[in-house]
Amino acid sequence: MKRLLITLFAAAILPVFAQSTNPAVKVDPKNNKVSRPVVDKPKAPLMTRDQLRACFLRQDADRVEAEAIKLAQAAQAEDRKDLLNLKNELAARGELLTTNLAKMKQDREDIIKFGEEVKARVAKEKLDKDEIKKFQDEYQARAAAMDPRIDEHNKKKDVYLADSKAFDARVAEHNLKNKTLDARAESYLDSLDAWKADCGNKAYDEADEIALKKERAAAAK
Numbered sequence: 001m002k003r004l005l006i007t008l009f010a011a012a013i014l015p016v017f018a019q020s021t022n023p024a025v026k027v028d029p030k031n032n033k034v035s036r037p038v039v040d041k042p043k044a045p046l047m048t049r050d051q052l053r054a055c056f057l058r059q060d061a062d063r064v065e066a067e068a069i070k071l072a073q074a075a076q077a078e079d080r081k082d083l084l085n086l087k088n089e090l091a092a093r094g095e096l097l098t099t100n101l102a103k104m105k106q107d108r109e110d111i112i113k114f115g116e117e118v119k120a121r122v123a124k125e126k127l128d129k130d131e132i133k134k135f136q137d138e139y140q141a142r143a144a145a146m147d148p149r150i151d152e153h154n155k156k157k158d159v160y161l162a163d164s165k166a167f168d169a170r171v172a173e174h175n176l177k178n179k180t181l182d183a184r185a186e187s188y189l190d191s192l193d194a195w196k197a198d199c200g201n202k203a204y205d206e207a208d209e210i211a212l213k214k215e216r217a218a219a220a221k
Contacts, residue, residue: 047204053212055199062195065188072181079174086167093160100153104146111142 047055118135121127127135 044203047199047202047208049205049208049211052204052208053215055195055202056212056216058191058195058199062188062191065191069181069185069188072184076174076177076181079177083167083171083174086170090160090164090167093156093163097153097157097160104149104153107149108146111139111146114142115139 118132118139121135122132
């Protein structure tokens with residue numbers, strides 16, 4: 001019994017009908033006139049068992065590759081979500097650093113302004129030593145309080161810059177994986193097309209199919 005090899009993931013096998021390979025001319029028995037000649041198509045040769053085995057193996061490989069691509073695409077989707085969350089986090093940290101820097105600059109300007117005002121009062125009002133010392137102590141205390149704030153800001157900025165650099169590297173790697181995955185998917189589709197051309201709807205012997213199924217079952221044990 002003969003069958004046709006189905007295309008990938010097809011649900012049925014179509015029968016092969018016997019066809020004559022010899023051209024035949026039909027004659028009208030009533031008027032003995034020759035009608036239009038009808039030429040039967042030559043019968044397609046059956047696939048060999050080795051060819052059928054190769055087609056089955058290619059089909060298996062395509063199915064494995066399809067599942068692998070599906071898993072890789074899912075992993076890329078999760079990575080993209082993680083990158084988007086990280087991007088938002090970095091943006092919030094950057095805004096906070098910018099706001100903090102602006103506040104420190106304003107505070108620094110206020111301290112400088114305070115020092116100038118003290119100098120002007122000392123020169124104008126001729127303050128005594130205790131009053132001058134009081135203003136000097138206040139100025140120095142305010143200036144000294146800026147130092148730990150600046151150090152903390154710079155540390156946070158350095159961590160932010162390092163994290164931003166690492167984020168950029170992850171984005172570049174993610175984009176490269178996307179390109180690689182796209183090429184892999186294209187290769188997979190090309191493989192499907194090649195399988196259809198080489199194996200799809202090709203006639204084979206059912207006995208070869210049965211033998212190959214037994215062979216594959218034994219190999220799977």
